[in-house]
Amino acid sequence: MGQFQMNVPLLDLKAQFLGIKKEVMDVVETVCEEQGFVLGPRVVELEQALASYVGASYAVGVASGSDALLLSLMAVGVGQGDEVITVPFTFFATAGAVSRLGAKPVFVDIRPDTFNLDPMRIEAKITAKTKAIIPVHLFGQCAEMGAINEIATRKKLAVIEDACQAIGAMQHGVRAGVLGDTGCFSFFPSKNLGGFGDGGLVTMNDAKLHDALAMLRVHGSRIRYVHEQIGINSRLDALQAAILRVKLNHLDRWTEGRRRNAARYDKLFAETRLIDRIATPVTQPGNYHVFNQYTIRAQRRDELKNFLKDRGIGTEIYYPIPMHEQDCYRFLGHKKGDFPVSEQASAEALSLPIFAELTDAQLDYVVESIKAFYDKR
DSSP, X not given: OTTOOOOBOSOOHHHHHHHHHHHHHHHHHHHHHHTXXXXXXXXXXXXXXXXXXXXXXEEEEESOHHHHHXXXXXXXXXXTTOEEEEOSSSOHHHHHHHHHTTOEEEEOOBOTTTOSBOGGGTGGGXXXXXXXXXXXXXXXXXXXXXXXXXXXXXHTOEEEEEOTTOTTXXXXXXXXXSSXXXXXXXXXXXXXXXXXXXXXXXXXXXXXHHHHHHHHTBTTEEETTEXXXXXXXXXXXXXXXXXXXXXXXXXXXXXXXXXXXXXXHHHHHHHHTOTTTEEOOOOOTTEEXXXXXXXXXXXXXXXXXXXXXXXXXXXXXXXXXXXXXXXXXXXXXXXXXXXXXXXXHHHHEEEEOOOTTOOHHHHHHHHHHHHHHHHTO
16 A cells, blocks of 8 residues: 555544535524524424334433433332443443442443343343343444343343434344333434434333333423422433434435445455454344444454554544443442453454445555554564
8 A cells, every 4th residue: 555545534424414514504593593492392303203213102302312321210210229230341321320320230241242231141140129121232233132121021120222322223123212111312423313412312112101201301390390200401402303303314324324334344354364353243133233333353452543543544442441340330349350251342342434424445445454454463
């Protein structure tokens, strides 16, 4: 490749925006003229559209994906002294929502191929205090919900899907968000369906859960100044809802772009014969992967990341420190080696650019650069 260098950012939101700029700015101007900014008809419209998209009976717009998890736990009755099973290899909000309620996150290790919760390890961690399971659909692929739900039903546990990276993902034709009791989504700008700031949504099929969520997001109130429960302030802004409603019309096209790019990566990596140096993402049979991230496992990951940075290629490490090794969770008493699969993933995982607007030339350059790193060492 000589001295040739190409810029390949991890994510380019400007490229996405340019294609929908007029649609977005038109609806922003309309909301500004309406002067209704919190909840209201714009949020109801988005809730209905996303409930339909996911295949859920109901949806509740909230302030963030983190709040979607917190409110779901509140709605199913998780509180002080309860235990909630989840994974240590995830974004902090998954465990943080449990702790905010005075409950204890009980970690279960992941599968080495999908990075998702290993159902075979769940039952050994269930106690009389266990109230719920939070499987994380990490990087855009559903966890093994059939096995997880079987255990949850038998043990009478709630199942809260952390689908914050998995809008549009499916398992055996059923979308993430209706594979558990509630589905939690994030509209952080970097997500496949991202807003112009924070935002989130909870989906469900149960009317009582819907009523509970809708009440809890406005300080536990159905009637103004009358509070049935102690809730929180977690309302979705009308401006975000209007923008997201525009972007939802393009989501499937963007998802297919990500999937097309993932398939090209797979092909190119297979041709490099670096199978002993890197491992490409594995999609389980029956899963429709939406590739919020395209995450490889790489030998000498940190060196590779720096090498790619020098070549103008953006990457990210999701996640460098598993939850059980975080300072704030030292009180749980875990030690290094307790969750070896998660620990190995934290040492090897590297996410590559995958957004829909990438060109074939950019994808080729990323793979050529990775090959060049290993060929020199």
